[in-house]
Amino acid sequence: xxxxxxxxxxxxxxxxxxxxxxxxxxxxxxxxxxxxxxxxxxxxxxxxxxxxxxxxxxxxxxxxxxxxxxxxxxxxxxxxxxxxxxxxxxxxxxxxxxxxxxxxxxxxxxxxxxxxxxxxxxxxxxxxxxxxxxxxxxxxxxxxxxxxxxxxxxxxxxxxxxxxxxxxxxxxxxxxxxxxxxxxxxxxxxxxxxxxxxxxxxxxxxxxxxxxxxxxxxxxxxxxxxxxxxxxxxxxxxxxxxxxxxxxxxxxxxxxxxxxxxxxxxxxxxxxxxxxxxxxxxxxxxxxxxxxxxxxxxxxxxxxxxxxxxxxxxxxxxxxxxxxxxxxxxxxxxxxxxxxx
Numbered sequence: 001x002x003x004x005x006x007x008x009x010x011x012x013x014x015x016x017x018x019x020x021x022x023x024x025x026x027x028x029x030x031x032x033x034x035x036x037x038x039x040x041x042x043x044x045x046x047x048x049x050x051x052x053x054x055x056x057x058x059x060x061x062x063x064x065x066x067x068x069x070x071x072x073x074x075x076x077x078x079x080x081x082x083x084x085x086x087x088x089x090x091x092x093x094x095x096x097x098x099x100x101x102x103x104x105x106x107x108x109x110x111x112x113x114x115x116x117x118x119x120x121x122x123x124x125x126x127x128x129x130x131x132x133x134x135x136x137x138x139x140x141x142x143x144x145x146x147x148x149x150x151x152x153x154x155x156x157x158x159x160x161x162x163x164x165x166x167x168x169x170x171x172x173x174x175x176x177x178x179x180x181x182x183x184x185x186x187x188x189x190x191x192x193x194x195x196x197x198x199x200x201x202x203x204x205x206x207x208x209x210x211x212x213x214x215x216x217x218x219x220x221x222x223x224x225x226x227x228x229x230x231x232x233x234x235x236x237x238x239x240x241x242x243x244x245x246x247x248x249x250x251x252x253x254x255x256x257x258x259x260x261x262x263x264x265x266x267x268x269x270x271x272x273x274x275x276x277x278x279x280x281x282x283x284x285x286x287x288x289x290x291x292x293x294x295x296x297x298x299x300x301x302x303x304x305x306x307x308x309x310x311x312x313x314x315x316x317x318x319x320x321x322x323x324x325x326x327x328x329x330x331x332x333x334x335x336x337x338x339x340x341x
Contacts, residue, residue: 041308048301093126094301101134105141113306124156136169149177162288163187176256183273183282193268194246202229
């Protein structure tokens with residue numbers, strides 16, 4: 001027991017020292033960066049053809065013996081020399097973007113810069129492929145993200161949207177802008193609807209003789225509240241606003257996918273990829289990996305990512321936040337034991 005007590009004391013001192021060092025380092029970094037002009041992010045570009053080639057060559061070097069590998073490389077070298085004598089033909093270009101959406105569509109900030117960059121070079125002979133994953137979120141946030149994608153369509157550049165896991169609600173609002181929507185067989189799509197919910201604790205406050213006053217200027221400045229007493233008139237106005245937003249959502253989807261029976265699919269329901277194909281919510285069943293690997297055989301495929309430069313404090317904060325999120329998600333999954341089959 002004495003040993004455990006001493007060890008616990010030592011561990012506590014060590015943790016305290018490490019935390020103190022981190023605080024000093026962060027403070028020092030903050031002082032150094034104070035007054036400096038915040039540097040902009042940068043566009044990172046990688047050629048996926050080289051990535052796929054590297055995968056293949058790695059597999060070949062593992063599976064083939066020395067003589068087989070030598071013969072293969074020799075034949076490839078001959079083919080390259082033969083092709084170099086021909087007049088080079090300009091290959092079409094494919095620009096690949098990623099959008100991993102949260103409730104605030106935070107990835108829009110990077111998306112807007114990526115689209116601005118590619119539109120400075122892309123032509124109607126090229127193609128933009130968006131790998132989209134989003135369960136939706138705030139109306140105005142996903143409205144802006146969708147408007148960014150609409151810039152590609154307006155420029156006359158073909159846009160293909162690939163969905164491997166989910167594109168629902170605001171996520172499908174973005175996906176429908178694609179001239180072609182490709183979905184994995186068991187991706188989740190749809191949820192063309194609007195939802196808003198909030199608790200009301202007014203009766204609890206009244207029970208404890210607590211008054212809550214809301215002062216407004218304008219009849220509908222506040223319709224439903226968390227603490228105040230909600231009225232039937234306020235509920236009706238709130239529902240009216242939801243219905244208007246839903247109609248705008250339906251009109252938006254119909255504009256880009258007129259082949260849809262919009263009243264049939266705009267019920268808030270979701271469908272797996274196979275069923276979504278029957279509903280014409282998507283055009284093909286295929287994973288993004290399969291689609292891009294096929295494109296790489298005939299086109300130059302470039303992956304674009306605009307990375308924001310973050311301060312040390314932001315990086316530490318994001319790392320801590322990510323760790324907490326992962327821990328909470330892991331324990332929530334264990335507690336709920338969610339199953340989908």
